[in-house]
Amino acid sequence: MSNTITKTDFNFTGQTHVYKGKVRDVYSLENDLLVMVASDRLSAFDVVMPKGIPYKGQILNQIATQMMRDTEDLVPNWLIATPDPNVSIGHKCVPFxxxxxxxxxxxxxxxxxxxxxxxxxxxxxxxxxxxxxxxxxxxxxxxxxxxxxxxxxxxxxxxxxxxxxxxxxxxxxxxxxxxxxxxxxxxxxxxxxxxxxxxxxxxxxxxxxxxIVLIDEIxxxxxxxxxxxxxxxxxxxxxxxxxxxxxxxxRQWLISHGFQGKEGQVLPEMSDDYIETVSKRYQELYEQITGLAFAIPIAIGTETQNIHSRIQNNVENWLKANH
The missing domain is CATH 3.30.470.20 (ATP-grasp fold, B domain)
Incomplete structure (x- = not known):
């Protein structure tokens, strides 16, 4: 599964701090800006699985972006732009x-x-x-x-x-x-x-x-x-x-394999075939929830490094054009 992004180590222009969450990594920049990178990590029962799910980060980010746009007339939110399928840029906030x-x-x-x-x-x-x-x-x-x-x-x-x-x-x-x-x-x-x-x-x-604004995902x-x-x-x-x-x-698959995140329980191995089915399920979720066809970004290649380069370039280009 070389086409997944499970770790990030970006250094964006004006970067001041990095926070690594279970699924998202948040980069603080000058001017009260945040760059949120949705990784392909999978968390269940508050435990991050060892292997990533292809395209999961893109799917979560794109659903959240659409839903933020669909609700911004009701509730203000943190989002400014999505310069990359895996990235949202928004206002820095103090979370509740x-x-x-x-x-x-x-x-x-x-x-x-x-x-x-x-x-x-x-x-x-x-x-x-x-x-x-x-x-x-x-x-x-x-x-x-x-x-x-x-x-x-x-x-x-x-x-x-x-x-x-x-x-x-x-x-x-x-x-x-x-x-x-x-x-x-x-x-x-x-x-x-x-x-x-x-x-x-x-x-x-x-x-x-x-x-008070809506942050993270929706x-x-x-x-x-x-x-x-x-x-x-x-x-x-x-x-x-x-x-x-x-x-x-x-979660149900993990429970059936004796894992609920409790002490002493061993995380079951997810085969590449099972991970592929999870990726397909996430793509189905995307299409059902948004009503749009899922599109794999062009020219990713199969190597993680290419996804990192794409994200770095897209964020830097946005920062150059807007700040």
């Missing part, structure tokens, strides 16, 4: 230390907690008598604290966020409002594509002038779960699993 998770359906983590007998998640009640993948009466917000140094994200209630001073009450009200507005718009966009937006997470930050298969709308109710009535578009298929 919480992820705003919103769930329209009892799926994933919420379903696992529910199955374990819990009826409260992040201080929010979940009704009795629900089946996995049932729709909640109203979407619920179940925040998580941001992972530090590779630790797992942790569920946290609104009350704890406020009492611990993680976010001020005034700002948190804005985060909740924006989260609901974005989820509603995402639900409408998904419906036009024959999809159901099941759950997602949003991250926010503050710009130098104090504006409505991608890494941050969101989608079901196919066609046949959803029939599958629920028959007690069958939902056909879904998300990273959940990777």
């Amino acid at each position: 230390k919480v992820e705003m998770v919103i769930r329209g359906y009892l799926s994933g983590h919420a379903a696992r907690e529910y199955k374990a007998g819990k009826r409260t998640l992040c201080g929010v009640s979940m009704p009795d008598g629900m089946k996995e993948n049932d729709k909640f009466p109203e979407p619920i917000i179940t925040p998580a604290t941001k992972a530090e140094m590779g630790d797992h994200d942790e569920d946290i209630s609104r009350e704890d966020i406020l009492s611990r001073g993680i976010v001020s009450e005034e700002d948190y009200q804005v985060l909740e409002k924006y989260t609901r507005q974005l989820f509603q718009r995402g639900t409408e966009i998904a419906a036009k594509r024959g999809l159901i937006l099941v759950d997602t997470k949003y991250e926010f930050g503050k710009t130098a002038d104090g504006t 409505h991608t298969p890494d941050s969101s779960r989608y079901f196919y709308a066609d046949g959803y109710q029939q599958r629920q009535d028959a007690g069958e699993p939902q056909k879904q578009l998300s990273k959940e298929f990777v």
Whole structure:
């Protein structure tokens, strides 16, 4: 899989700092600019897999870019430009230390907690008598604290966020409002594509002038779960699993191989054939979510070095033309 980008080591003009995340690497530049490079790394259960997934970074970046454009009339965001398929450039922000998770359906983590007998998640009640993948009466917000140094994200209630001073009450009200507005718009966009937006997470930050903006990614298969709308109710009535578009298929593969990111568990080996199927699934996700045909960038070649050169050149050309 030589056509993947799993490590970056760029030195852009005016660069002041680098932050390496689980999937994205963020380069701080002068003039309060950020260059965010979406790598092909795959993270599940807060663990980064040893091998990258071809084109995954491009797919996530391009979905997020389109969704930022489709929601900027509702909520301001950090994005300025996407000079390369794997790159977004935007305003530097101070991120809030919480992820705003919103769930329209009892799926994933919420379903696992529910199955374990819990009826409260992040201080929010979940009704009795629900089946996995049932729709909640109203979407619920179940925040998580941001992972530090590779630790797992942790569920946290609104009350704890406020009492611990993680976010001020005034700002948190804005985060909740924006989260609901974005989820509603995402639900409408998904419906036009024959999809159901099941759950997602949003991250926010503050710009130098104090504006709260949407940052990072939005409505991608890494941050969101989608079901196919066609046949959803029939599958629920028959007690069958939902056909879904998300990273959940990777999580389920890992679970079936005895791995959930817990201490002492051994990460299973992903064969090249399996990685190829994951790449194809991500391409399918892209086309389904955006309604566009997936296009492999021209003249990448097969070597990682060529992708690095392309990114370096595209970012430098943008910086030259705009600063």
